[in-house]
Amino acid sequence: MLNTTSRDTDENGSENTMDELTGAELMEIMRECSGQGEEVEAGRDPLDLSFADLGYDSLALLETASRVERTYGIQLAEEDVAAARTPRALLELVRRTAAEAA
Amino acid sequence: MTSTVITGMGVLAPTGLGAAEHWRNTVAAHCRIGRISRFEPDGYPCRNAGQIEGFVPEEHLPSRLLPQTDHMTRLALTAADWAVKDAGLDTGDLPEYAMGVVTASSAGGFEFGQRELQALWSKGPAHVSVYQSFAWFYAVNSGQISIRHGLRGPSGVLVTEQAGGLDAIAQAKRHVTDGIPLMLGGGVDGSPCPWGWVAQLTSGRISSTEAPERAYLPFDADADGHVPGEGGALFVMESAQSARARGASVYGEIAGYAATFDPPPGSGRPPTLGRAVELALEQAKLSAAEVDVVFADGAGTPELDRRESAMLRDLFGPYGVPVTVPKSLTGRLGAGGAALDLATALLAMRHGTIPPTANVRPAPEHELDLVVRPRKTAVSTALVLARGHGGFNAAMVIRKPAGPEGKGGPC
Numbered sequence: 356m357l358n359t360t361s362r363d364t365d366e367n368g369s370e371n372t373m374d375e376l377t378g379a380e381l382m383e384i385m386r387e388c389s390g391q392g393e394e395v396e397a398g399r400d401p402l403d404l405s406f407a408d409l410g411y412d413s414l415a416l417l418e419t420a421s422r423v424e425r426t427y428g429i430q431l432a433e434e435d436v437a438a439a440r441t442p443r444a445l446l447e448l449v450r451r452t453a454a455e456a457a
Numbered sequence: 458m459t460s461t462v463i464t465g466m467g468v469l470a471p472t473g474l475g476a477a478e479h480w481r482n483t484v485a486a487h488c489r490i491g492r493i494s495r496f497e498p499d500g501y502p503c504r505n506a507g508q509i510e511g512f513v514p515e516e517h518l519p520s521r522l523l524p525q526t527d528h529m530t531r532l533a534l535t536a537a538d539w540a541v542k543d544a545g546l547d548t549g550d551l552p553e554y555a556m557g558v559v560t561a562s563s564a565g566g567f568e569f570g571q572r573e574l575q576a577l578w579s580k581g582p583a584h585v586s587v588y589q590s591f592a593w594f595y596a597v598n599s600g601q602i603s604i605r606h607g608l609r610g611p612s613g614v615l616v617t618e619q620a621g622g623l624d625a626i627a628q629a630k631r632h633v634t635d636g637i638p639l640m641l642g643g644g645v646d647g648s649p650c651p652w653g654w655v656a657q658l659t660s661g662r663i664s665s666t667e668a669p670e671r672a673y674l675p676f677d678a679d680a681d682g683h684v685p686g687e688g689g690a691l692f693v694m695e696s697a698q699s700a701r702a703r704g705a706s707v708y709g710e711i712a713g714y715a716a717t718f719d720p721p722p723g724s725g726r727p728p729t730l731g732r733a734v735e736l737a738l739e740q741a742k743l744s745a746a747e748v749d750v751v752f753a754d755g756a757g758t759p760e761l762d763r764r765e766s767a768m769l770r771d772l773f774g775p776y777g778v779p780v781t782v783p784k785s786l787t788g789r790l791g792a793g794g795a796a797l798d799l800a801t802a803l804l805a806m807r808h809g810t811i812p813p814t815a816n817v818r819p820a821p822e823h824e825l826d827l828v829v830r831p832r833k834t835a836v837s838t839a840l841v842l843a844r845g846h847g848g849f850n851a852a853m854v855i856r857k858p859a860g861p862e863g864k865g866g867p868c
Contacts, residue, residue, distance in 0.1 A: 390521030410521060418524075418587040425583055 376423065376449050378402045381442055384422050389415035402443040413437070420445070429453050460712070461630045462858065464705040465544025465693030467536035468800050469645060471507040471686055471787040475539065479797075480804045484831045486815045488786050490669040490684050495649035503663040505672045507686025507788030508649065525588035526601065527566025529687065533598040533645035534605060536691040540641060541606065544693035545705055548606035557610030557637055558602045559629040560691070561621025561644030561792035565595035567653035574652075602641060602691075610637045618845030619754070619789055620716065621646075622689060622796030623853045627714040629694050640694045643799075646791035647687020657685050660846055662758050670816045673789075675755030675782045676762050676827055678820040683757035686784075689793020690800040707858040708803040712838070713741030719848035730754070730844060731768040733852040741854040743838060745772050748854070750811050750828075752798045752841040755782030757789075761844070766823035775824035779832065785815040795843035799853065802839040806857040809835055 382401060385392065392409035395401045401409060406416055420436045423429075429452050439445040466476055471489035473479035482489070490507050498504035509532070514523060517535040526534070537558070541548055548556065570593035576584040591597055596614040603612050611632045615624045622644040629642025648656070657663055664682035666672040673684040700707050715736030717729035738745060751773075754765055769780060783801050784794055805811055811832040819827040837857045844850050 386520075387524075389524050390519065392521075414525070414587050414590075415521075421583060421587060 375453065376427065376446060378442065378446055381419075381423075381446050381449075385411060385415065385419045385442070388418040388422055402446065403441055405440050406442070409442075416445070423449055427453055429456050459634065459696045459698060460710050461633045461694050462697050462700050462710045463692045463694055463708045463803060464700050465540040465542070465546070466690055466708065466800050466803065467539030467543065468690045468797065469509060469512065469532045469536045470688035470690070470790070470797050471509050474509070474512060476543075476800060476804060479800070480808070483783050483786060483801060483812045484810060486786065486813050488670055488815045490672060490686070490786070490788055492669065493649070496651055496654075501654060501658070503658060503665045504667070505664070505669050505684045506649065507684060507786075507790070509688050522601070522605075524586070525592055527569035527592050527597070528649065529645060529647045530566060530592070530598050530601055532647065532688060533560065533691065534601055536643075536645050536689065537602045537606065537641055540691045540693050545703075546639070546693065548608065551607075551639070553607050553609045555610060555637070556606070556608045556639040556641065557612040557629070557632055558599050558608050558641040559613050559615065559625045559632070560598045560602070560642070561615050561617070561625035561646070561796065562595040562598065563616065563618055563621065563646050563791040564648050564653060564656060566593045566597060567648030567656070568650040569593055571650045571652040598645065608641065610640070616792070617849040617851070618847060619791065619794050620843040620845035620849035620851040621792035622794055622799065623714065623841060623843050623851035624716055624849075625792075626692060626694070626711070626796065626799060627716070627851070627853065630711050630714070633694050633696055638695060638699055641691055642694055643689060643691035643796035644792035645689035645691065645796070646793040649687055662756070662846070664757065673757050673785055674817050675753070675757040675785060675814065676766065676819050676823050676825060677817045680757050680759055680762055684788035686788030686790045687793070688787065688790050688797060690796040692796075692799070709806055709855045709857055711853065712743070712856040713737040713739070713854035715740065715852055717850045719850065728764050728850070730765065730842065730850040730852070731772060733850045734768070734772055734840065734842070737840070737852040737854050741856065743854060745778070748773070748778055748838050748840045749834070749836045750802070750805065750839050751778055751780045752802050752839060753780050753782050754842045754844045755784060755814070756844060762823065765842070766825050770824055776826045778826065779811055779828050780825045781811055781828040782814040782817070783812045785817060795841065795851065798841050798843070799855070802841050802855055806836045806839060806855070809833060811836065
């Protein structure tokens with residue numbers, strides 16, 4: 356799924372290749388690594404909720420970061436991962452790191 | 458001193474998911490020992506185990522607990538849920554320091570650990586789950602149960618091999634005696650994976666007999682070792698006053714307990730299981746003649762069986778007390794085995810039936826009144842024995858509750 360080259364539009368409406376991690380993919384990775392998060396209120400984007408509100412603890416975040424690193428062949432700085440409070444912050448960290456590595 | 462009673466139990470064993478199914482299959486002597494199905498046992502010298510069938514973790518636990526738990530922890534979490542519910546408690550309503558948990562362990566999360574070690578050497582450290590940090594750990598069941606139910610009272614883990622189930626319950630009882638309102642205690646164990654299996658084989662006590670119904674025959678002339686199994690039981694314990702005050706029904710009272718440690722091999726000094734029995738009876742203020750049934754350790758190796766039957770003859774006389782080994786249906790469940798025996802003993806008191814020892818023709822040399830068919834009889838006092846590899850002995854005396862607060866009637 357992550358290796359397809361079709362084009363896609365992410366939540367912000369900006370175009371990006373599927374080689375770049377999408378928000379939906381990140382949430383799916385979190386679910387696979389650490390189980391289903393808490394129910395999200397209708398109308399709220401889970402990407403903007405805190406990991407704590409989603410029911411994911413620091414180990415869930417570490418496990419997710421480790422999976423993302425393996426899948427994308429990147430190295431995330433530990434302190435940056437720890438500082439990410441929401442899935443969107445983690446997503447931005449991944450994209451920034453991948454862009455810097457490219 | 459206030460007495461400690463058991464007001465809830467959660468049973469997960471090869472004989473059943475839940476106490477009711479376990480009891481039905483135990484009385485019916487449905488032997489659950491069979492060829493290992495959890496991994497390919499060809500190539501190992503011993504291929505039988507007592508396995509739990511039909512346990513679907515997703516049906517019992519939230520999805521977030523699954524990636525971080527070994528098989529035996531999932532069983533333990535489920536047994537803990539059932540024990541709490543059976544006791545009529547809602548742990549969300551309790552003050553956080555009002556309850557603690559003590560479990561027994563033998564190995565920890567071996568199946569989880571094997572998977573992650575394989576990931577480590579075949580793919581590299583980045584592929585090891587972060588949850589390996591605690592999922593393998595032998596104290597993990599106490600930790601996960603404590604987190605799930607918010608139990609911040611005194612908690613811990615005991616590792617005394619097969620004696621652990623009783624030792625953990627006794628430790629929980631000490632906390633109740635010290636004034637902790639409620640405790641969870643017991644053991645659930647099992648490592649159905651090659652790594653766990655070879656660890657068990659090193660004991661030299663595992664039967665290599667191919668026919669499942671001939672592989673674990675405690676006190677039989679053909680005894681040649683035991684079969685490992687998985688599962689166990691957890692209990693809610695509290696003071697008799699507390700149980701009365703909240704109108705909880707009671708399975709039984711923990712009337713006495715003692716643990717001893719054997720002298721080293723070659724010392725010439727005798728084993729000390731008998732001393733544990735004497736001390737437990739003394740604590741319960743009971744004589745040997747008042748014991749209605751003994752749930753024996755039943756090691757299933759000739760020498761250990763002889764030691765146990767000699768001890769029983771010394772204390773109770775030849776054929777002096779009904780003896781049973783219902784674990785002949787499940788195999789020996791490591792740290793969960795003696796806890797399951799305690800559950801079976803409590804159910805025997807409740808139902809007025811001594812459950813049978815399966816598949817065994819008692820060897821005359823033991824001079825035991827071994828119960829091989831269910832025996833209807835009033836059971837007011839039961840003695841549960843357990844020995845752990847390496848010299849551990851434990852004996853626990855339980856007593857039927859007096860009066861109307863007793864749990865359930867015959868059914």
